[in-house]
Amino acid sequence: EVQLLESGGGLVQPGGSLRLSCAASGFTFSSYAMSWVRQAPGKGLEWVSIISGSGGNTYYAGSVKGRFTISRDNSKNTLYLQMSSLRAEDTAVYFCTKGCGNTCYSSFDYWGQGALVTVSS
């Protein structure tokens, strides 16, 4: 059974940093691209970033490019999202999602339960 378990969410001040983690199990982690999708309170879904199975390719939404860094540790079956220069508009539930293949970025077949990040002073 595929499981994705996010952690690391919390309250952070504007301009601060936070790192999210996603522990994956139930599939061959290194064989699949992984992504982060966020949802602001009461709003819709917004794709944030994606990384290939090997970790060699990364892509970002324009709203986070230069501030967020996606990475993965295939030896630990863990996905990360390092967030810096955080703004109030980054407040959201961040979902870890599993892609459709090593360099298959077109869809997400499994989602975690989400981690809430609140940016506020």
Place this chain on the structure above:
Amino acid sequence: DVVMTQSPLSLPVTLGQPASISCKSSQSLVYSDGNTYLNWFQQRPGQSPRRLIYKVSNRDSGVPDRFSGSGSGTDFTLKISRVEAEDVGVYYCMQGAYWPLTFGGGTKVEIK
């Protein structure tokens, strides 16, 4: 960016009746490999999203066959043949053909 426009915003449906959600993209979602990368997700109240349909019309394992996807190019539709109480939630389309990946604004399905 490719804009995904869903309609209606809200869809009240009688139990047992059909429902239809439209999703239109600002560009054709036919990729250079010939595939059309259009997905549908369901988000029940208080839950994470769940994929229902990928590549326009392929239903995920475990998804009831009352859900079906259709369309081509820039116009797509998700249909529920007979709405059940467990279908209440917000439905999102998402395109996977262009960077950045983009979602529609969502359609809220509720029971009349």
